[in-house]
Amino acid sequence: MKESRDYLEMSFRSIECFTNDGKLDASELGKILEIAERDGVIDQNEIRVLQNIISKVKPHEIDDEMQVMLQTVSDKINV
Template sequence: MNESRDYLELTFRSVSCFGNDGRLDAEELGELIAIAERDGKFDANETRVLKRIIDRIRPDEIDAAMKARLAELTQKLGSA
């Protein structure tokens, strides 16, 4: 069985998202989550990368939309 390489795309895309304006918004986070969900599950590498991405989000970047996305992702990662 081949190992998923979605985590590599997640890493690359997150660099692009943070790089374009220095922050990550809810829409960009949603796009990253969609990459990880393509195969229907979060593997260990995807989980690791997503958690590192979340760690880079500054408190002043969290608006209502981002808070909702983070809550959704936290729930999904908890059940992964």
């Protein structure tokens, strides 16, 4: 089976999100999560990328919507 390269697309998308206004919002994170889920499995590379992306979110940037999305991602990658 060929290794998924979705994690590369996720990384590229996150770079675009962070560079357009310097931060990531819940909608953008949701779209990145959709990339990870589109083949039905969130693999270890995708988990690593998601964890790296989340680590770059600053506490003052977390609003209610982002908190919900962060919890959603956490629930899906920490099974």
